[in-house]
Amino acid sequence: MISAIYGLALGVGANRIIKGAKIEHVLGDPKMGSEKDRAYSLNLVRIALKTLEQEVTEPTLYDPYEFLKTEKKEVSDAA
Amino acid sequence: MSENIRCLHYLNQFFGQVGGEEEANFPLVFKEGSVGPGAVIERTLGSEGKVVGTIISGDNYFVENKDLALKEIEAVLDRIKPNLVIAGPAFGAGRYGLACADVCRFAQKKGISAVTSMSADNPGVIEHGRELFIFPIDGVTSTKPTLEKMMDFGKRLVLGGTIGRAKEEGYLPRGIRVPGKAKEVGYKRAVDMLVKKLRGESFKTEIPVILPDKVKPAKAIKDLSKAKIALITTCGLIPKGNPDGQVSRDPDRFHSYSIDGMAELESGKWEAFHSGYFCDIATNEPNYIVPLRQIKLLESQDKVGSVHPTVYSLAGVNGAVANAIEIGRGIATELKKADVDGVLLTAA
Numbered sequence: 001m002i003s004a005i006y007g008l009a010l011g012v013g014a015n016r017i018i019k020g021a022k023i024e025h026v027l028g029d030p031k032m033g034s035e036k037d038r039a040y041s042l043n044l045v046r047i048a049l050k051t052l053e054q055e056v057t058e059p060t061l062y063d064p065y066e067f068l069k070t071e072k073k074e075v076s077d078a079a
Numbered sequence: 080m081s082e083n084i085r086c087l088h089y090l091n092q093f094f095g096q097v098g099g100e101e102e103a104n105f106p107l108v109f110k111e112g113s114v115g116p117g118a119v120i121e122r123t124l125g126s127e128g129k130v131v132g133t134i135i136s137g138d139n140y141f142v143e144n145k146d147l148a149l150k151e152i153e154a155v156l157d158r159i160k161p162n163l164v165i166a167g168p169a170f171g172a173g174r175y176g177l178a179c180a181d182v183c184r185f186a187q188k189k190g191i192s193a194v195t196s197m198s199a200d201n202p203g204v205i206e207h208g209r210e211l212f213i214f215p216i217d218g219v220t221s222t223k224p225t226l227e228k229m230m231d232f233g234k235r236l237v238l239g240g241t242i243g244r245a246k247e248e249g250y251l252p253r254g255i256r257v258p259g260k261a262k263e264v265g266y267k268r269a270v271d272m273l274v275k276k277l278r279g280e281s282f283k284t285e286i287p288v289i290l291p292d293k294v295k296p297a298k299a300i301k302d303l304s305k306a307k308i309a310l311i312t313t314c315g316l317i318p319k320g321n322p323d324g325q326v327s328r329d330p331d332r333f334h335s336y337s338i339d340g341m342a343e344l345e346s347g348k349w350e351a352f353h354s355g356y357f358c359d360i361a362t363n364e365p366n367y368i369v370p371l372r373q374i375k376l377l378e379s380q381d382k383v384g385s386v387h388p389t390v391y392s393l394a395g396v397n398g399a400v401a402n403a404i405e406i407g408r409g410i411a412t413e414l415k416k417a418d419v420d421g422v423l424l425t426a427a
Contacts (some may be wrong), residue, residue: 001421001424001427002423002424003425003426003427004427005242005426005427009426012290012291012349013291013293013294013297014424015294015297016296020425022318023167023356023427024356024357024358024360024361024369025360025364026367026425026426026427027366027367027370027425028364028366028367030360030363030364035330036373038134038252041366041367041370041373042373042376042377044370044373045370045373045377045423046373046382047338047376048204048380048423049308049377049383049421049423050183050303052299052300052303052306052308052421053299053300053301053303054299056295056296056299056301057141058296072189077248
């Protein structure tokens, strides 16, 4: 579940929650300009899908930036 | 005055004294008079009536052959003509609880009063709690007092006595609000409650909040590149012009739209309709609320197996929990039918 009001999602017990951008534009940011915005939005969706591959036992909140950092670290560690 | 109450009792194979789990496929039978816990009913009725018979069915038999079982029950009802059906108590047993609820609902449909009992978290309550008089029960030791309460209540159902509210009678609330008159006016009750709260004393709210169900997290998807993903939104996606009249708040249903063959949600063809946020931005770029363009791109890169060709939408503002449960169940049923592995749900 991708939501900008992720605190509410946690409170009612959604199980995999990804922090969205803003209430009015959950999956992107028009201020970024089209190209950057599309890349950002694609990344959000990609990360959201990635969380479906993670085993969870309780409502879990994912921060897309933290997720990216971990991914990058894994890549550099592997290299 | 004798035989005012003609009570038919429903039991599963265990309480019907047929056997345990090994007899779960035991077919439905009718026996004259009371069996097992039915003796309590018989005693409670005294000269006011009697247990005209007992229906016993294996737990599996009933749930696996529900239509047939209900036909068999109909034949008994038509022949024996009871005016009260008592089912259970089923305690925490899921199949038994569902069967008790089904039997009672069927009897009610035929104009026969019905009362059942099971634990408050039995699936029978969750599925049918709003339609039935269900008396909660914890353990087997409470069988006698619970059946006595049910009979006192059931007798009044049949004979036309006054039926009180859930908390007075002891049955589980059915979600029905009955107007009534309180002893004190509202502001006084509210202030009294606040004072109690500040003093740390116990108080009872007049507007209980129904909490959403705890849902067990779905298992992780093993291989996303082979998974079928569905898109759902509570951000209120509508085709332009809102052809099927989706509401922008208080939803009581979900809407399905085909996205088959589309590479993205084209602006101008879709809109956002939701009374909880400023919708213009999402109307200009509907892929902000349903990420079709993004997921189709990931699909073309083999990062996702496939995208379910239907998107489910509603505006999740002010939604009542009871409606939300029904809506969620409805969507889940469609997803299961379509062998969907995972869902991306966008909420504001």
